[in-house]
Amino acid sequence: MRDHSKHxxxxxxxxxxxxxxxxxxxxxxxxxxxxxxxxxxxxxxxxSRDVVSLVDKPNKLQxxxxxxxxxxxDFADGSMPDTSKWVxxxxxxxxxxxxxxxxxxxxxxxxEHVTVSDDxxxxxxxxxxSAQYAGTRAPGSQMKKGDVLxxxxxxVTADVAARIATGNVTAVPVRVKPKVAFIPTGxxxxxxxxxxxxxxxxxxxxxxxxxxxxxxxxxxLVFDIVPDDPELIKAAIHEACxxxxxxxxxxxxxxxxxxxxxxxxxDLGEVICHETNHGPGHHxxxxxxxxxPIVGISGPPAGASFTLNFYLHPLMKVFLGLSPEPDRIPVRxxxxxxxxxxxxxxxxxxxxxxxxxxxxxxxxRPSIVAPGATFFGIKFLTVEALPDGTLAGTxxxxxxxxxxxxxxxxxxxxxxxxxxEPPAVGDVIWVELx
Numbered sequence: 134m135r136d137h138s139k140h141x142x143x144x145x146x147x148x149x150x151x152x153x154x155x156x157x158x159x160x161x162x163x164x165x166x167x168x169x170x171x172x173x174x175x176x177x178x179x180x181s182r183d184v185v186s187l188v189d190k191p192n193k194l195q196x197x198x199x200x201x202x203x204x205x206x207d208f209a210d211g212s213m214p215d216t217s218k219w220v221x222x223x224x225x226x227x228x229x230x231x232x233x234x235x236x237x238x239x240x241x242x243x244x245e246h247v248t249v250s251d252d253x254x255x256x257x258x259x260x261x262x263s264a265q266y267a268g269t270r271a272p273g274s275q276m277k278k279g280d281v282l283x284x285x286x287x288x289v290t291a292d293v294a295a296r297i298a299t300g301n302v303t304a305v306p307v308r309v310k311p312k313v314a315f316i317p318t319g320x321x322x323x324x325x326x327x328x329x330x331x332x333x334x335x336x337x338x339x340x341x342x343x344x345x346x347x348x349x350x351x352x353x354l355v356f357d358i359v360p361d362d363p364e365l366i367k368a369a370i371h372e373a374c375x376x377x378x379x380x381x382x383x384x385x386x387x388x389x390x391x392x393x394x395x396x397x398x399x400d401l402g403e404v405i406c407h408e409t410n411h412g413p414g415h416h417x418x419x420x421x422x423x424x425x426p427i428v429g430i431s432g433p434p435a436g437a438s439f440t441l442n443f444y445l446h447p448l449m450k451v452f453l454g455l456s457p458e459p460d461r462i463p464v465r466x467x468x469x470x471x472x473x474x475x476x477x478x479x480x481x482x483x484x485x486x487x488x489x490x491x492x493x494x495x496x497x498r499p500s501i502v503a504p505g506a507t508f509f510g511i512k513f514l515t516v517e518a519l520p521d522g523t524l525a526g527t528x529x530x531x532x533x534x535x536x537x538x539x540x541x542x543x544x545x546x547x548x549x550x551x552x553x554e555p556p557a558v559g560d561v562i563w564v565e566l567x
Contacts, residue, residue, distance in 0.1 A: 186300030202238035241268030384432035435534025513541035
């Protein structure tokens with residue numbers, strides 16, 4: 134019987150911190166760290182260096198309103214000139230927003246204070262410019278050559294791309310996308326679409342993985358299913374480490390007779406943790422093999438989904454130069470969390486609702502929580518905005534992946550342990566969106 138007694142358990146935060154401390158992702162200036170891409174193809178990418186303007190803007194005196202251009206000298210003495218003999222092209226000219234001021238003119242009067250003759254050759258005005266260059270923009274007043282348009286670490290959005298293009302920049306340096314390999318393991322797994330023999334399960338976590346990695350700005354590399362064979366698992370890990378920046382090893386990290394992944398990672402490199410202090414997803418793990426981070430995630434798809442959020446996403450963020458901190462929002466708890474088992478207490482037992490049959494001792498897993506330690510249960514909620522602008526979170530019954538929890542758009546890590554009280558209705562809790 135294999136000995137699991139010395140398995141390292143860390144909190145989610147400790148595990149991520151320990152892994153990031155050991156990771157040596159490429160830094161600024163390192164070979165292969167960045168690539169140059171056209172601005173039009175840079176949406177969602179992370180800038181690796183500041184982007185600066187190549188031009189002044191405007192590059193010549195520019196009108197900033199729909200107006201007529203005039204000579205300030207005609208108004209310098211403070212009096213309103215007689216425009217009855219003014220000639221278009223000599224004393225005045227049309228000037229429009231964003232257009233270079235006609236040559237020789239140095240002030241503008243907004244068109245609403247101008248009456249133009251039918252032949253558009255003469256004008257009458259009822260207001261004067263306030264100063265020389267009124268209604269205009271000086272060359273370089275909006276942007277000068279060398280001004281920073283976007284900073285390193287900024288994600289390119291539509292607005293950022295437009296801002297960059299105003300500096301006559303056509304290509305930008307961005308962080309290379311991390312290549313992330315996914316190794317599904319298990320004798321029971323089969324690919325979707327083929328015959329399903331008795332006892333086999335369809336492998337779907339690669340779809341969860343692919344969708345998240347692409348959304349997070351990475352390149353997914355999905356391996357074929359690897360059987361529960363220690364040597365085949367080792368070979369797959371070595372191959373993945375040679376191809377990818379980060380490797381995800383799916384399932385096989387629990388305590389079943391065919392769960393080999395933790396042992397193989399111990400043989401191949403350094404295991405940072407074998408498990409974490411939350412459930413589901415207790416058997417999430419981290420290791421370093423050939424200098425590459427290995428993320429061990431839970432087998433069931435729902436557990437795989439949020440453990441990828443917990444343990445893969447922060448590594449990808451750091452690779453891309455972003456903060457690894459999870460995005461949490463405060464919500465007010467609108468209802469109590471369901472009792473253990475997914476049913477509210479009033480819906481079971483003597484109240485006439487369905488109740489689960491009592492389990493005999495051999496079916497009850499011993500507590501995995503060390504004496505005096507805090508353990509976190511992953512609880513699913515729906516978060517919605519109330520008319521007063523606050524956010525309310527309503528807990529849902531069921532475990533991750535159950536039909537009851539499918540409507541959830543957020544989850545909460547609820548602590549439990551000695552002296553820890555669950556949050557009450559009306560309390561503000563911090564949740565993460567799915």
